[in-house]
Amino acid sequence: AQKVTQAQTEISVVEKEDVTLDCVYETRDTTYYLFWYKQPPSGELVFLIRRNSFDEQNEISGRYSWNFQKSTSSFNFTITASQVVDSAVYFCALSEGGTGANSKLTFGKGITLSVRP
Amino acid sequence: DAGVTQSPTHLIKTRGQHVTLRCSPISGHKSVSWYQQVLGQGPQFIFQYYEKEERGRGNFPDRFSARQFPNYSSELNVNALLLGDSALYLCASSTLSRSGYNYEQYFGPGTRLTVT
Numbered sequence: 001a002q003k004v005t006q007a008q009t010e011i012s013v014v015e016k017e018d019v020t021l022d023c024v025y026e027t028r029d030t031t032y033y034l035f036w037y038k039q040p041p042s043g044e045l046v047f048l049i050r051r052n053s054f055d056e057q058n059e060i061s062g063r064y065s066w067n068f069q070k071s072t073s074s075f076n077f078t079i080t081a082s083q084v085v086d087s088a089v090y091f092c093a094l095s096e097g098g099t100g101a102n103s104k105l106t107f108g109k110g111i112t113l114s115v116r117p
Numbered sequence: 118d119a120g121v122t123q124s125p126t127h128l129i130k131t132r133g134q135h136v137t138l139r140c141s142p143i144s145g146h147k148s149v150s151w152y153q154q155v156l157g158q159g160p161q162f163i164f165q166y167y168e169k170e171e172r173g174r175g176n177f178p179d180r181f182s183a184r185q186f187p188n189y190s191s192e193l194n195v196n197a198l199l200l201g202d203s204a205l206y207l208c209a210s211s212t213l214s215r216s217g218y219n220y221e222q223y224f225g226p227g228t229r230l231t232v233t
Contacts (some may be wrong), residue, residue: 004159035221042203045160045224091159103151103211105175105222107159 002027004094006108013082014116021079023092029053032077034068035093035105044085045091050077082115089113119144121210121225130198138193138228142210148172149191150222152207159209166190166191167213170171195230202230 003026007110012020025034036048049061051068058067063083067076079086094106121139124195130136142149148167152160165173165187189210195202206229209222 039226042226043208043229044226045209047221047223050221098214104162104165104175105152105160105209106162109157109159 001032001098002029002094002106003031004092004106004108005037006092006111008111009109010112010114012114012116015084016081016113018078018080019082019113019115020076021092021113023075023108025073025075025092025094027094027096029086029096029097033103035095036075037075037091037093039050039091039110040087040088041058049077064098079113082113084115084117087115121208121223123206123208123225123226123228126226127229127231129233130220131233132198132200134198135194135196136198136230137196137207138208138230139190140208140210140225141190142201142208143223146210146223148160148211148213149185150209151191151193152209153177154205154207154222154227156204157208163193171200198232198233203230205229 008022013100029040033054034051038046038048042063054067063080089110091110092108095103124139150165151163151233153163154160163177164183169185180196181195205227207227208225211220211222
């Protein structure tokens with residue numbers, strides 16, 4: 001069975017600070033996909049990033065970066081120079097395998113990020 | 118381009134009643150998934166449909182059912198509503214790669230269901 005753990009529940013930072021959101025996952029599959037989604041107060045889940053299990057290269061996209069380490073089953077997400085508009089609930093999610101049009105997402109409980117001006 | 122749309126946005130029902138929620142995927146997306154999000158929790162997978170066939174089902178009772186239409190839109194039906202069914206119901210659409218992998222899912226704004 002797959003599981004996603006987001007140990008942090010709430011984080012509060014001051015604008016322009018960097019913030020890292022932690023995610024630990026469990027899966028028996030050798031091929032899997034990891035995601036980060038953002039849910040602002042409006043409620044709509046917004047896709048941020050996706051990572052494949054066979055590619056551990058870490059990347060930066062604008063103010064977002066992520067650190068994927070299979071050895072520790074972690075997929076951490078960093079926002080650089082945070083802004084008030086980054087305030088939202090952030091979810092880490094896991095999809096096992098995914099071929100054959102059957103790739104349900106398993107979500108963590110989410111981390112509430114508050115960025116103060 | 119239009120994103121995933123869902124209707125209605127809000128709904129209030131009484132225990133024991135039936136409810137139908139609707140979802141229209143992004144144009145070109147043939148896969149639709151439904152999730153239930155209870156307040157303070159992450160979304161929980163209910164169903165996934167692709168080309169009108171059920172491809173996955175989460176741990177939900179038989180009171181929950183869904184279907185997908187030829188135009189790839191979808192309905193989620195819940196019978197005999199319980200207070201615990203109060204939640205945000207999210208629909209997501211996605212497309213397939215040539216190898217059959219289901220790409221990232223794009224979510225609609227959700228339907229907020231309140232059962233009294």
